[in-house]
Amino acid sequence: MILLHVANTMTAVIELHSLTKDYGKVKALRGVNLCVNQGTIFGFLGPNGAGKSTTIRILMGFIKPTDGNATIFGQDSWHKSYTLKSRIGFVPDTIRFGKSFTGRSFLEYTAQLRGIKGTPMFQKQLLDQLEMPEQVLKRKVHTYSSGMAKKIALIQAMQHKPELMIFDEPTEALDPISRKTLFTAMKELQKEGSTILMSSHILPDIQEICETIALIKNGSIQSEGSVDQLRQGKSRNMTVEFKTLPNSDPVIPGVTLLSKEGNIWSFNIVDNLKGMLQYLTSHNIVDLEYQKLSLEDLFLSAYENNSKDIKI
């Protein structure tokens, strides 16, 4: 497989336009719009039943949208599914191989189905990096632990260095070392021009590897952007211990004084950390604590409050 080396161009690899999927009365997707650019590692986040797997299965041509459309490389994911699959590596959330395969025969079979002759070099590299020796590959796949099964599924999806990889929960069941190795391999393929869409419940993984993130809830995209972009507009708390108390309360746009307990004051800051820091430099302070807003905080605020307040 020859990879297209088109660095720093913003060509859309995946485009979803008003994508809708109904299962009878159940609306799994409600007009999803999304764009994944070439060469990005894109995180797809959402709780169970939010519509992640439905979206992924539409992209893989397993299910047909009720309305709207999904395109990959500009081609319809349902009608051109067969053509597209030769350019995609896929790992489903549920890993099942069938009882007749060994690890080795599974990799050979999937390579054959992709028209690959011989053993791809990258397969050897991945097997080595993910610590899957020949003894393990000789065993039946159904005897593998869930982590080993995941590794084999990932290797079959990456061995031919596809232009697009779609991974549904790729790090689930992986040990920390394998997780790191996987991320290294993903980064390597990204450098060569590949695009990766991954869904995960493991928020630190998404935060670590993904440049762009989309949050999906109840079948529609709640927000999309980088973690920094998602942080915008979100309030964060700061606690400051003053050596000398200020003469007056601060008047700074986006900053609210929440409480005063002696010389320890608490503030709420929305998008004006710079203004707050300027205020603090003009005062004598002993210590301060600023709330770190992780992806998990953003995720929880988006889903717990039932709000749509994260806007990019």
Added chain:
Amino acid sequence: MTSVFIQMLYGFRYSVSFVSLGMFLVSMLIIYIVDGIGGLEGVTEFMKMMPDGIKAMFKLDEGLSSVTGFIAVEYRDPGYFMIGLGFAIAIASGLVAREIENGTILMFGAMPIKRWRYLLSKIAALVLGLLVVVIAAGLGTYIGSLLTNTTSDIDFTVISLVLVNFLVLTLAVSGITAALSSKLSSGGRTVSIAAAIMAVMYFIDLLSSLLDLISNIDFLSLFHYYDPGAISNSGQLNLEHILVLLGITIITYGLALYVYNKRDITV
């Protein structure tokens, strides 16, 4: 796709082996029964003793007073149906429904193969498997006759024609099951529905000779088109019956391919 075809054959190698062995042994057993009851004379006596109602029900007419005829009608034995048709149903149910149920379809459905070609490759392997099973039944008859020195009493051309009729019956059964498998997402449900349809058809055919009401709808049963006794009597296949069974096979397999091509795969 040769890889899918070979993998499918490899996947049910044990099933084919055991079912073929079963068919082989049952066929041999019949030869030993023939030998045990006294060959041609015994078979003639046996037929005379049998009540007319039972003969009509199992389509054992007076013309079957030959060893070949006796063996031929034994190919309508429920034991044969349970092994041969049971195998056809079990394997055909796995073509799509069991793959969805197991979740393996997500892995293999992501490969760059057209859905209909993937299924067609599996169907081809199934047809080969059924052929092996039917050949095993014929071999059982032949080897049994060699072991009992009854080879000269048996017309193997007739037995071969009966087996051809049995093969197209199993193909039609597998076609109906394949169509169900393509539509449903549960292997268990597919097997249950296919088995129920076959049981109803079997009883329609069984009772049609006794009840006028049912005789009018006998043509709806696949078993109506499987008549080893008539083949033994005439020494030839009923071409109309073969064409009906083959027609059902082609239509149901075509339906299976069409449905699988269009359906959502929701695991």
